[in-house]
Amino acid sequence: MLPSLQESLDGDEKELESSEEGGSAEERRLEPPPSSHYCLYSYHGSRLTQQRGDSDDGSPSGINVETPPGDDFSLSLADTNLPSEVEPELRSFIAKRLSKGAVFEGLGNVASVELRIPGYRVGCYYCLFQQVKLLPETVTVGSEQNPSECVVCFLGGSEKGLELYPFLGFGGLELDKYIQGLKNSMNCEEKGLETHIKSYLSNWFEDVVCPIQRVVLLFQEKLTFLLHAALSYTPVEVKESDEKTERDINRFLSVASLQGLIHEGTMTSLCMAMSEEQRESVVIDCSGSQPQVYNAGSNRFCEDWMQAFLNGAEGGNPFLFRQILENFKLKAIQDTNNLKRFIRQAEMNHYALFKCYMFLKNCGSGDILLKIVKVEHEEMPEAKNVVAVLEEFMREALAQSF
Numbered sequence: 001m002l003p004s005l006q007e008s009l010d011g012d013e014k015e016l017e018s019s020e021e022g023g024s025a026e027e028r029r030l031e032p033p034p035s036s037h038y039c040l041y042s043y044h045g046s047r048l049t050q051q052r053g054d055s056d057d058g059s060p061s062g063i064n065v066e067t068p069p070g071d072d073f074s075l076s077l078a079d080t081n082l083p084s085e086v087e088p089e090l091r092s093f094i095a096k097r098l099s100k101g102a103v104f105e106g107l108g109n110v111a112s113v114e115l116r117i118p119g120y121r122v123g124c125y126y127c128l129f130q131q132v133k134l135l136p137e138t139v140t141v142g143s144e145q146n147p148s149e150c151v152v153c154f155l156g157g158s159e160k161g162l163e164l165y166p167f168l169g170f171g172g173l174e175l176d177k178y179i180q181g182l183k184n185s186m187n188c189e190e191k192g193l194e195t196h197i198k199s200y201l202s203n204w205f206e207d208v209v210c211p212i213q214r215v216v217l218l219f220q221e222k223l224t225f226l227l228h229a230a231l232s233y234t235p236v237e238v239k240e241s242d243e244k245t246e247r248d249i250n251r252f253l254s255v256a257s258l259q260g261l262i263h264e265g266t267m268t269s270l271c272m273a274m275s276e277e278q279r280e281s282v283v284i285d286c287s288g289s290q291p292q293v294y295n296a297g298s299n300r301f302c303e304d305w306m307q308a309f310l311n312g313a314e315g316g317n318p319f320l321f322r323q324i325l326e327n328f329k330l331k332a333i334q335d336t337n338n339l340k341r342f343i344r345q346a347e348m349n350h351y352a353l354f355k356c357y358m359f360l361k362n363c364g365s366g367d368i369l370l371k372i373v374k375v376e377h378e379e380m381p382e383a384k385n386v387v388a389v390l391e392e393f394m395r396e397a398l399a400q401s402f
Contacts, residue, residue: 225296
């Protein structure tokens with residue numbers, strides 16, 4: 001039996017909070033402030049990172065300002081906003097990972113790092129990448145002829161919180177994509193490039209972690225319309241908005257969709273079916289202090305999850321919003337799979353057909369689920385007949401409700 005919406009939310013909120021606080025009583029008393037940091041290192045030496053190795057928890061045993069002796073590489077600090085007394089601990093942690101061969105170019109990793117000051121464990125995303133154009137801080141004798149490699153580290157929140165971003169996300173691997181943007185910036189020829197890169201690094205938390213939170217706080221109860229548009233693949237048009245807000249809305253819609261979670265062929269057919277219906281785009285007008293939404297649909301499922309987001313807003317943890325969004329998608333997939341199972345049973349059993357109908361009535365998202373299974377069963381005659389009967393039942397139920 002699936003857990004209820006509230007049980008699912010309570011469990012994930014507690015798990016995130018536990019991860020933020022740490023395991024021991026002393027760690028729980030030292031809660032991290034809502035801040036983020038970055039470090040950019042220049043990497044020189046042998047490519048030990050080509051060899052795969054098992055990673056450990058990476059906690060440094062002591063402060064070591066220099067790269068550990070005996071390793072055929074060096075790390076030079078290029079830029080950071082970490083306190084100077086903490087940065088050597090992070091450098092020691094990264095050096096250990098490099099020496100174990102646990103870092104691969106262009107593929108980010110997430111771990112938990114314990115810093116001596118202020119004394120709590122913090123989530124750390126780190127990634128090795130190659131650059132063509134060298135920053136002044138990273139230039140050494142002879143390095144002008146060879147591409148340089150850099151290691152960038154983003155610190156903030158917990159390991160569990162950051163893991164939601166490299167591996168579940170908008171258009172692919174979100175933090176890895178952010179690093180690609182950094183790499184592109186470092187390789188271009190522009191005036192004021194150093195200032196731009198420093199700003200790009202320092203804004204990573206705002207740009208990657210906080211967009212979902214900003215959308216929730218902006219839309220409030222109207223968030224249900226965005227959730228419905230994302231699940232139903234209804235096109236959305238944003239008007240009279242600044243670039244940042246429009247980017248946040250599009251990010252939310254992309255992360256909230258089931259893309260990557262259902263079969264690619266089903267996704268394509270579903271988008272085509274929605275286009276053939278010639279439905280009007282959802283229009284979001286941001287010209288006023290509060291966005292106005294037109295031509296939007298909703299259902300009970302999206303309204304329930306909208307309320308879950310608003311309840312999460314009381315805690316102010318941006319990672320919790322992403323966890324709620326992932327739970328929202330997980331529940332939609334579970335409901336879709338349940339409906340498909342009922343349909344297979346209904347091909348041979350009239351009582352199972354009734355179960356399908358009752359499930360569609362009670363799940364809160366029958367309008368969307370029926371569209372998904374319809375395109376999936378288009379080439380299966382028996383299942384297609386079951387879906388056609390369910391559509392007729394749902395139309396009759398809708399007519400009687402009015």
